[in-house]
Amino acid sequence: MLKLALLGCGRIGQVHARSIGQLAGKARLVAVADAYEPAAQELAAASGAEVRSSAQIMENNDIDAVIIGTPTDTHYQLIHEAAAAGKAIFCEKPIDMSADRIRACINAVTKANVAFLTAFNRRFDPNFSNIQARIASGEIGDVELITILSRDPSPPPISYIKSSGGLFRDMMIHDFDMARFLLGEEVTSIFAVGSSLVDPKIGAAGDIDTAAV
Structure with a gap:
């Protein structure tokens, strides 16, 4: 044990x-x-x-x-x-x-x-691992685009935001890892935009609550 x-x-x-x-x-x-x-x-x-x-x-x-x-x-x-x-x-x-x-x-x-x-717990989620296996086996074919949507039911405490690294490093890090996991490839270029559209307190803390990468 x-x-x-x-x-x-x-x-x-x-x-x-x-x-x-x-x-x-x-x-x-x-x-x-x-x-x-x-x-x-x-x-x-x-x-x-x-x-x-x-x-x-x-x-x-x-x-x-x-x-x-x-x-x-x-x-x-x-x-x-x-x-x-x-x-x-x-x-x-x-x-x-x-x-x-x-x-x-x-x-x-x-x-x-x-x-x-x-x-990175999503790698062990049966749904994600099943998709990865189907991509790796060629069942799906050549993957040209992966779209990942992630939402939290409620924002974290402001005190947590200040030490966590914010939306990109703390939450969207799962999405970045999932793209690498599913494709088996490394990132070559990145474009990102974001803003605080839901909770003004998050913006005041120096972070964003909505982003597209």
């Missing part, structure tokens, strides 16, 4: 904890950590896990893999610590805001020879 630790007990951390709870017999949430200890205590009580510091999680051999669901600006340090500790890593996207720091993370996990997966 895979023994997991969760770093970050906020909204997405709670989602991951519930998902782990559905993997009885395959994986178990052993420990959780969060800078806000009441959040860690609450999630630990709900999931049957222990509350530990991130350092304790890295140091202990009873953890096989870590799930990093903390704010983006903390990913870099946690990835390096987990890689050095020999833990497999599942990290929320984006890995970081800096391409150089992302490359440094890739180098760290490669050097440590640990498994690493970014949270």
